[in-house]
Amino acid sequence: MATDINKAQFIKDFKDQLYEDFMVKNSDATAEEQFVALAKVIKNYVRPDWFRQKNGIVADKKKTAYYFSIEFLPGKMLQTNLLNLGIYRMVEAALAENGVALNDLVAAERDMALGNGGLGRLAACFMDSLATIGAPGFGNGIRYKYGLFKQKIVNGYQVELPDAWLSSEGNVWETKKPHSAVDVKIYGNVYLEPHDGGVLKPVYENVKTLHAVPYDMPQIGFQNGVVNNLRLWDVEIPEKYELDYPTLADRRRVEDITSVLYPDDSSREGQSLRLIQEYFMVSAGLQTIVKSYAKMGLPMTAIQEKVAVHINDTHPAMAVPELMRILMDDYGVKWSDAWTSTIAVMSYTNHTVLSEALEKWDAALFKEIVPRIHQIVGEIDRQFVAKWASKVDACVVDNTRIIRNGQIHMANLAIIGGHSVNGVAKLHTELLIEDVLKDFYTIFPEKFNNKTNGIVPRRWSQIANPKLSNLIDDLIGKGWRRDIHELKKLENLTSDTAVLAQLDLVKTANKQRLADYAKKMLGIELPVNAIFDVQVKRLHAYKRQLLNVMHIIKLYQDLKANSELELTPRVFIFGAKAAPGYHFAKSVIKIINELAALVNNDAEIGDKLKVVFLENYNVSLAELIIPAADVSEQISTAGKEASGTSNMKFMMNGALTLATLDGANIEIKDAVGEDNIIIFGMDKNAVYDHYQKHDYNARAIYDNNPEIKRVVDAFVDGTIPNIHYEGHEIWDALVSYNDEYFLLEDFDDYVKKQAELATLYANDKQTWQQKALINIANSERFSSDDTIELYAKEIWEIN
Numbered sequence: 001m002a003t004d005i006n007k008a009q010f011i012k013d014f015k016d017q018l019y020e021d022f023m024v025k026n027s028d029a030t031a032e033e034q035f036v037a038l039a040k041v042i043k044n045y046v047r048p049d050w051f052r053q054k055n056g057i058v059a060d061k062k063k064t065a066y067y068f069s070i071e072f073l074p075g076k077m078l079q080t081n082l083l084n085l086g087i088y089r090m091v092e093a094a095l096a097e098n099g100v101a102l103n104d105l106v107a108a109e110r111d112m113a114l115g116n117g118g119l120g121r122l123a124a125c126f127m128d129s130l131a132t133i134g135a136p137g138f139g140n141g142i143r144y145k146y147g148l149f150k151q152k153i154v155n156g157y158q159v160e161l162p163d164a165w166l167s168s169e170g171n172v173w174e175t176k177k178p179h180s181a182v183d184v185k186i187y188g189n190v191y192l193e194p195h196d197g198g199v200l201k202p203v204y205e206n207v208k209t210l211h212a213v214p215y216d217m218p219q220i221g222f223q224n225g226v227v228n229n230l231r232l233w234d235v236e237i238p239e240k241y242e243l244d245y246p247t248l249a250d251r252r253r254v255e256d257i258t259s260v261l262y263p264d265d266s267s268r269e270g271q272s273l274r275l276i277q278e279y280f281m282v283s284a285g286l287q288t289i290v291k292s293y294a295k296m297g298l299p300m301t302a303i304q305e306k307v308a309v310h311i312n313d314t315h316p317a318m319a320v321p322e323l324m325r326i327l328m329d330d331y332g333v334k335w336s337d338a339w340t341s342t343i344a345v346m347s348y349t350n351h352t353v354l355s356e357a358l359e360k361w362d363a364a365l366f367k368e369i370v371p372r373i374h375q376i377v378g379e380i381d382r383q384f385v386a387k388w389a390s391k392v393d394a395c396v397v398d399n400t401r402i403i404r405n406g407q408i409h410m411a412n413l414a415i416i417g418g419h420s421v422n423g424v425a426k427l428h429t430e431l432l433i434e435d436v437l438k439d440f441y442t443i444f445p446e447k448f449n450n451k452t453n454g455i456v457p458r459r460w461s462q463i464a465n466p467k468l469s470n471l472i473d474d475l476i477g478k479g480w481r482r483d484i485h486e487l488k489k490l491e492n493l494t495s496d497t498a499v500l501a502q503l504d505l506v507k508t509a510n511k512q513r514l515a516d517y518a519k520k521m522l523g524i525e526l527p528v529n530a531i532f533d534v535q536v537k538r539l540h541a542y543k544r545q546l547l548n549v550m551h552i553i554k555l556y557q558d559l560k561a562n563s564e565l566e567l568t569p570r571v572f573i574f575g576a577k578a579a580p581g582y583h584f585a586k587s588v589i590k591i592i593n594e595l596a597a598l599v600n601n602d603a604e605i606g607d608k609l610k611v612v613f614l615e616n617y618n619v620s621l622a623e624l625i626i627p628a629a630d631v632s633e634q635i636s637t638a639g640k641e642a643s644g645t646s647n648m649k650f651m652m653n654g655a656l657t658l659a660t661l662d663g664a665n666i667e668i669k670d671a672v673g674e675d676n677i678i679i680f681g682m683d684k685n686a687v688y689d690h691y692q693k694h695d696y697n698a699r700a701i702y703d704n705n706p707e708i709k710r711v712v713d714a715f716v717d718g719t720i721p722n723i724h725y726e727g728h729e730i731w732d733a734l735v736s737y738n739d740e741y742f743l744l745e746d747f748d749d750y751v752k753k754q755a756e757l758a759t760l761y762a763n764d765k766q767t768w769q770q771k772a773l774i775n776i777a778n779s780e781r782f783s784s785d786d787t788i789e790l791y792a793k794e795i796w797e798i799n
């Protein structure tokens, strides 16, 4: 075990590695070289456990869960790996003795950002938790050469640059496995030909064959000797099929398949390349899984006893027909047996109720790219309709079948082809059942279940917030680092004024850390005595960054009208990437930046208000920002945010949540009690009421509420300079197009609750910190270790 390594041994290994890779002495090495050497030493330490776990799957015939996801967003791995191996302090000290600051090496690692936001980050938390609970659970995804775009702000606008995260060294954590490569076929024609005994076998013509080569990354459990595997696939041109790709352009088209992560989580991206990515990852993963199951020597029809495959959102939903294909075409299993197994193997998580984000593919395109899969989907659809037509209403069948109006509905495929459908927070699952998927619920009520999201506590407390962690050690001992539920003990300390004062000091220190960063990046001084009010997440209309902006405009206008006004100083902090084609979202970014320039440079405003937009929000920046927050903005239109996970990270770091009753905010409220969260605005029923009655009238609110009118007009009357075009776009969205996300209706209550919390912060810091402590104590409820334990027991039935 790595924990047996002592300092002397470690330093020897480290220096040997520097010598081997770079022929350099430690004293002459760059931080990048030192980082690479350290990562390789760690990889060497975990190799035996990693190898054992991978080989144990077949040898011990262990049931294994495979988490299929088109996104994984782990961020940096160095600190997590050191912590989980139990050698963080030892390595830190050993390096320090040799003149190396571990922090410099941490800074040298690049974020692995193979994800857009919540969905990809959840997948990364789950990988850590699977290993930590000691479950055999492997990830399956794509090794994109370029991750989510790097965001620069130029003249207030978002500019997207490629994220070349793979250095010339590749990814130091990964190991390429050429011997485990498999071939994936796309395009061409396929027809069925009778074989011996009348079995129909597909014959392929003119297919294109892709070579899928896996790269494996160790996923280290928290101090338990378990190392799971995250397998990411890259594409190569198979030597055998070189003639199929004679020109450079042909070869480039192949390379494109794993070249970039789609940066669009706002709506479906109808590119055939995306469809190929999805099939490529699913086929390569499943072929490998079935092959390793075959090695166990058990009957193919019992594969569900050893294999669970999870479909993370609809992107990997072709796993359903692909498993059918492999079982039937490659292993001769008959349809009915293959279907029984497939349903038992597959399970699916839904992450959104937004209809524009539910994947649909043009059936003709689908047929062109994956003709055999198209046949199988056609047959699944035919049998589904045949079975249910006589049992339920025609419109129910119509709403649930896979192929309709020339489109393939991927969610329907995932639901019909699996045994479990889960939402990601209580309210979200209820909405799936009552609304979005209600027809499915009448057919398959037993498939539906809730699994409220969680976050991996190690990264979001110990690593992101060492100061708070040390304080917690002093208060309740170190046991919480292993068992997060021990955080509950903090609740006994909420009347201890000395504790509350210490908590305040920690928060201020974290605010200073962020202020230093803002100073370096933007040249702005942030007053750390101000409330740090933070909204960091993807930019979306439904997440309502614009409501936050309207509140800032209101405060600005109030101050301009009366410079004597008593106002608790505030720093508003934003971080958000907009999908490159999402016009509205990009306009909001421009407006935030112009508003920031206006407010920050107004001498009359001084330190009372500051607005900062921190560019390139990613996991590493989240680790810096979240511990510094006093207020966590979770202000989506009720019913729209499936769960949210940053809400959990903020609470774990002692921010108070200002929230609508949406997603997991509701469960946070249940955990901390109404007094320790600030709730505002319409709940989901009020929102749905408007949908039903069609009675929402934004224009009337605008006309009758002078304050709202003043704020909304600031977008177009020159109050904020340089937003002529964007301002009109926003004004129209709010007034002319009837404010789809109900900002105007929720505005008054939002402003009121904002004022109340500002007063509390100014007048009673102690009560504030008391609430913060209650939030920290109860964040134990949102550990992804517990979430994954439930997936393992209730969905995958693994140990």
Ligand code: 26M
Pocket (backbone or CB within 6 Å): 116, 117, 118, 119, 120, 122, 262, 263, 264, 265, 266, 267, 268, 269, 274, 351, 352, 357, 424, 453, 641, 642, 643, 644, 645, 663
């Ligand atoms: C679709 C088509 C083409 C390219 C990309 C996409 C796409 C990518 C990501 C669509 C959606 C994507 O992610 C959705 C997402 O992140 N959902 C969030 O999932 C979190 C984890 O469950 C929840 O906490 C959030 O509430 C939910 O918005």
